[in-house]
Amino acid sequence: MSYEALLEEYEARRAKALAGGGEEKYAKRKASGMWSARERVAYLLDEGSFIESGLFGSSGVYPEQADETQTDGKIAGFGRIDGRDVAVVVNDFTVKGASTSSTNGKKVGHMKRTATERGMPLVVVGESTGARLPDAMGSRGMGQLLGNDPTQFRRLRETPMAAAALGPAFGSSTWLMCLSDFAVMHKAATMAVSSPRLVSMALGEKVSADDLGGWRLHAEITGLVDQVVDREEEVFDAIRKYLSYMPGHHREAPPDAAIPAGSGDDMGKVFDILPESRTQVYDMKRVIKCVVDKDTMFELKPRFGRSAVTALARLGGKSVGIIANNPLHRGGALDADACRKIVDFIVMCDSFNVPLVILVDTPGFQIGTDAERAGAPGKIMNFMNAMTLVTVPHLSVIIRKSYGRAYVCMGGGRHSDDVAAWPTAEISFMSPEFATKIVHGVGVGEPGFEEAFAGIRQGSDVWGLAAVYAAQEVIRPEQTRDYLIRMLDVYKLRMTKGVGQHLMRSWPTSY
Numbered sequence: 001m002s003y004e005a006l007l008e009e010y011e012a013r014r015a016k017a018l019a020g021g022g023e024e025k026y027a028k029r030k031a032s033g034m035w036s037a038r039e040r041v042a043y044l045l046d047e048g049s050f051i052e053s054g055l056f057g058s059s060g061v062y063p064e065q066a067d068e069t070q071t072d073g074k075i076a077g078f079g080r081i082d083g084r085d086v087a088v089v090v091n092d093f094t095v096k097g098a099s100t101s102s103t104n105g106k107k108v109g110h111m112k113r114t115a116t117e118r119g120m121p122l123v124v125v126g127e128s129t130g131a132r133l134p135d136a137m138g139s140r141g142m143g144q145l146l147g148n149d150p151t152q153f154r155r156l157r158e159t160p161m162a163a164a165a166l167g168p169a170f171g172s173s174t175w176l177m178c179l180s181d182f183a184v185m186h187k188a189a190t191m192a193v194s195s196p197r198l199v200s201m202a203l204g205e206k207v208s209a210d211d212l213g214g215w216r217l218h219a220e221i222t223g224l225v226d227q228v229v230d231r232e233e234e235v236f237d238a239i240r241k242y243l244s245y246m247p248g249h250h251r252e253a254p255p256d257a258a259i260p261a262g263s264g265d266d267m268g269k270v271f272d273i274l275p276e277s278r279t280q281v282y283d284m285k286r287v288i289k290c291v292v293d294k295d296t297m298f299e300l301k302p303r304f305g306r307s308a309v310t311a312l313a314r315l316g317g318k319s320v321g322i323i324a325n326n327p328l329h330r331g332g333a334l335d336a337d338a339c340r341k342i343v344d345f346i347v348m349c350d351s352f353n354v355p356l357v358i359l360v361d362t363p364g365f366q367i368g369t370d371a372e373r374a375g376a377p378g379k380i381m382n383f384m385n386a387m388t389l390v391t392v393p394h395l396s397v398i399i400r401k402s403y404g405r406a407y408v409c410m411g412g413g414r415h416s417d418d419v420a421a422w423p424t425a426e427i428s429f430m431s432p433e434f435a436t437k438i439v440h441g442v443g444v445g446e447p448g449f450e451e452a453f454a455g456i457r458q459g460s461d462v463w464g465l466a467a468v469y470a471a472q473e474v475i476r477p478e479q480t481r482d483y484l485i486r487m488l489d490v491y492k493l494r495m496t497k498g499v500g501q502h503l504m505r506s507w508p509t510s511y
Contacts, residue, residue: 017055017070021094029094034167035232037075037092040125044236045079045088052077053110060103061135061144070095073128074104076111078120081240084248084255087115090125093167097129100136100172102144108172109149119249121160123239124180126173130194155179157351157505160246162239165189165225166232174213178224178510181348182242182300184235185225187215223304223341224510241298245312245319246352250505253353253498254319260294264481267291271477274424278400284309284326284359287399291359291481293317300345305338307331307362310345315357316485321349324359325410327400334406335366336374339383340511342409346386347507353499355488356394358411364404383409386507391500393417393491395484398425398462398471413470417491420473420483425462 001009018038020026026036035043041050053076058066073095078087089111091098098104108124115122136145153175155161163180165173169191177183177191185191192213199205199212210216218225227238247254270290275282289297292313299311306329311322323342325332334342349356365371365380387409396411398421407427408415421427465471475483493499 013056016067020070020092025094033232036094037090037125040090040232040236041075041077041079041088043233044090044123044125044239045081045086046083049080050077050088051079054103054107057103057107059101059135061101061141068096069101069103072096072101072104072107073098074107076107078114081121081123081243084243085118085120086243087111087120087122088125089123091127091173093127096132097168098127098173099129099132100145101132102135105145105149105152108176109152113151115161116158119159119251121162121243121246121248123162123164123243124173124176125164125166125235126169126176127165127167127189128169128171128173130171153179155506155509157181157250157348157502159249160243160352162242164235164239165191166235168195168209169213170195180509181246181352182227182239183225184227184229184238184242185215185218186232186235187228187230190214191218191224219301219303221304223301223337223344226300228303242312245298245314245354250352250502251499256317257293257296257314259314259317260296263293265294267478267481270480274400274422274477278424278426281327281331283328284324284332284361287359288313288322288324291315291484292320292322297322301341305335305341307333307335307366308338308342310341312354315481315488318488319354320488321345321354321356322359323356323410325362327361330366332362332401333364333366334362334380334383334409335371336376336379339365339376339379339409343379343382343386343507344509346390347504350390350392350500351502351505353392353493355392355491356390357484357488358394358396358416360396360398360402360407360410360412361400362403362406362410363401364406380405380409386504387411387415389503391503393488393493395420395487395491397421397475397480397484398427398465399477400424400426402427418473418487419471420475420480420487421462421465421471422477422480423462423474424477425465425471425474426460427462427465428460 057072059069073092075090089108135141161180162182163177164184165177166186166189169189174191190209190213196207196209196212199207215228219228229235273286296314297311309324309326313320313322394416396416396419462474466474
């Protein structure tokens with residue numbers, strides 16, 4: 001074959017591969033408001049930065065299907081996000097429903113392996129039907145498809161991993177969402193082990209896609225997704241923003257950013273957010289937004305474990321992880337879901353060298369039969385264990401209540417590098433109301449309660465904590481931002497250039 005003929009063949013094969021499932025399928029998607037896989041790649045990555053890997057991949061089990069398995073249903077390669085290299089896999093649902101096969105499994109494995117070994121984030125965008133049938137059927141199919149790469153689902157958090165679910169996202173799309181550090185879900189997506197159709201055939205159970213794996217389930221009950229969005233572009237905006245807080249790999253500090261104009265301007269009003277009544281609720285998110293750099297609060301799992309807030313943000317241009325109680329929900333009492341949510345966040349931040357700031361206002365842990373059935377003791381112990389393993393700078397500010405063992409989990413004592421408190425802080429083993437009943441035998445509204453309560457509560461004020469040096473500083477509320485910026489600088493990891501020890505890097509990503 002002549003040189004010109006070879007080039008003609010190359011261009012013809014390339015054009016066919018780039019065409020994916022064909023114009024008709026792409027037109028149908030466009031009419032329904034869904035982007036093509038290549039449109040997703042183009043929006044996610046910096047313009048002109050994508051270099052594809054495996055463009056000419058096709059079915060390895062049935063070579064006769066080469067003409068209908070362009071790229072084998074997964075677009076993979078390398079690109080840049082905000083000038084930094086990333087590895088990317090985006091499923092192309094127009095090709096065999098982006099079902100998992102031996103060829104495209106190799107592509108995913110290569111991207112994950114390369115990202116891990118070369119120190120760049122991995123982004124996987126899932127929309128798939130699960131394993132490809134009949135390729136996976138029988139012993140030969142199982143032997144070719146599964147178990148050939150022992151590192152496929154191993155995470156030691158060497159590099160950040162972000163995943164998205166759009167449309168039907170069954171099988172491997174769900175596995176990779178659960179394996180990632182950041183998972184974002186489109187509201188039209190379904191994330192589940194198997195499709196409603198397969199569930200119906202196997203179990204005779206009629207179930208809707210929403211009930212089986214809709215966004216409300218995963219945002220509010222399972223906690224398996226970090227954010228839920230309405231539009232396709234928001235999926236990729238969220239991934240880009242998440243990665244902006246992260247280093248490229250675990251052996252470097254997160255990148256700095258310019259401090260937005262107006263940052264800290266509301267600190268003079270922060271005390272006004274706190275109600276004068278110690279039992280009145282308020283939204284801790286308002287405090288956080290005053291303290292951190294303007295418009296940098298990026299909340300994770302906002303609908304799950306809502307008595308706690310976990311958010312990435314910046315202070316003085318530097319990435320930080322914010323952990324806070326939110327009295328607006330359960331009065332800030334920590335239930336099993338809130339504990340799990342916080343532990344997930346601690347592990348991620350410590351693994352990628354993101355310092356932690358803890359804002360405390362909690363009456364303790366939720367108690368009762370519901371808490372015990374939810375496995376609260378185990379979740380609490382995981383929380384306590386995680387706090388002892390943190391190796392990044394971590395600072396605690398006690399704003400109001402800090403009672404019982406939750407005092408320890410929320411950074412009390414030597415569980416933070418430095419503990420500060422507002423003059424409104426109140427620290428004790430339990431609520432003064434309950435302590436008054438136990439110690440003096442009188443409850444709220446009973447004769448003698450007010451006098452006994454005053455004595456109990458006086459011993460809970462911040463000055464006792466400061467006197468025994470369990471709080472290193474008592475600060476005015478409006479000083480909080482400046483205090484945290486300065487102390488994060490004091491406690492920065494100078495000798496390792498901002499890199500922690502990563503003692504929790506193998507902690508499960510979903511449990």
